[in-house]
Amino acid sequence: xxxxxxxxxxxxxxxxxxxxxxxxxxxxxxxxxxxxxxxxxxxxxxxxxxxxxxxxxxxxxxxxxxxxxxxxxxxxxxxxxxxxxxxxxxxxxxxxxxxxxxxxxxxxxxxxxxxxxxxxxxxxxxxxxxxxxxxxxxxxxxxxxxxxxxxxxxxxxxxxxxxxxxxxxxxxxxxxxxxxxxxxxxxx
Numbered sequence: 531x532x533x534x535x536x537x538x539x540x541x542x543x544x545x546x547x548x549x550x551x552x553x554x555x556x557x558x559x560x561x562x563x564x565x566x567x568x569x570x571x572x573x574x575x576x577x578x579x580x581x582x583x584x585x586x587x588x589x590x591x592x593x594x595x596x597x598x599x600x601x602x603x604x605x606x607x608x609x610x611x612x613x614x615x616x617x618x619x620x621x622x623x624x625x626x627x628x629x630x631x632x633x634x635x636x637x638x639x640x641x642x643x644x645x646x647x648x649x650x651x652x653x654x655x656x657x658x659x660x661x662x663x664x665x666x667x668x669x670x671x672x673x674x675x676x677x678x679x680x681x682x683x684x685x686x687x688x689x690x691x692x693x694x695x696x697x698x699x700x701x702x703x704x705x706x707x708x709x710x711x712x713x714x715x716x717x718x
Contacts (some may be wrong), residue, residue, distance in 0.1 A: 573688045581695055584625045584684055585705045591621035592707040596678045599636065599670065602716035611636075611667040618680055626682060635679040636667045639710070645677040647708035657700035659683065672716040681706035 595617040598604045604613065611634050619629035626632070639645045650663040670676045683702040686695050695703050 570688075570690075574690060574693075577686065577688045578695060580625075581684060581686070581703060581705070585707075587622055587625050588618075588680065588682065588705060589707045591618045592678060592680045593709055594621055596676075596709050596711065599676060599678065600711050600713050602672060602714060605669045605671075605716075609667065609669060611665045614667055627685065631682055633661050633679075633681040634665050634667065635663070635677075636670075637677050638668050638670045638674050639677050641675055642710055645675065645710040647677065647679050647706075649704060649706065650679075650681055651683070651698065651704055653697070653704075655699045659698045659700045659702070670713050672713050675710065675712050677708065677710045679706065679708045 595614060598617060599609075599614075604617070607613065614636060615629065615632050615634050618632060618634070619626070622629065633650050635650065648663070650661045651659050652662050668676075682705055683698065683700075684705050686701055686703050688694065689696060689701055697703050
């Protein structure tokens with residue numbers, strides 16, 4: 531019996547040594563093992579960069595559009611929510627897939643201390659996450675304190691579970707901008 535098994539065992543050991551000595555596919559195997567995490571990290575960096583860029587562009591667009599309220603230019607045109615949304619959207623450089631998705635609230639407040647920006651969506655929502663407050667636009671007169679809020683549910687393409695950038699139950703990220711200012715004393 532030993533003689534019968536000895537020959538196949540010798541062949542098996544010889545094949546094992548040959549396979550262990552063969553290094554032709556080592557690079558492909560290493561790339562297969564390390565490629566997926568590497569590209570996941572690159573994708574996460576790119577997505578983080580795009581979302582932060584979009585947040586900064588939204589902040590700038592809201593501040594620039596709010597300047598037209600501050601100086602009374604929008605009040606002269608009898609602005610509405612859609613007018614202000616268009617003003618903001620014209621400054622977004624195409625970073626937002628759907629400008630109709632901007633949630634706009636422009637309200638007059640009594641003083642700077644009473645201005646409290648509130649996100650217009652429930653943070654614990656489940657898909658779909660709809661707006662919990664209505665849009666609003668008040669045409670302020672000169673010398674009034676105004677609070678401007680614009681929010682957007684930005685799509686997150688790469689979901690990494692709890693490590694992802696999504697902060698809403700439907701897998702999107704709520705980004706927003708708020709500014710409070712006193713309008714110039716323009717004539718009504």
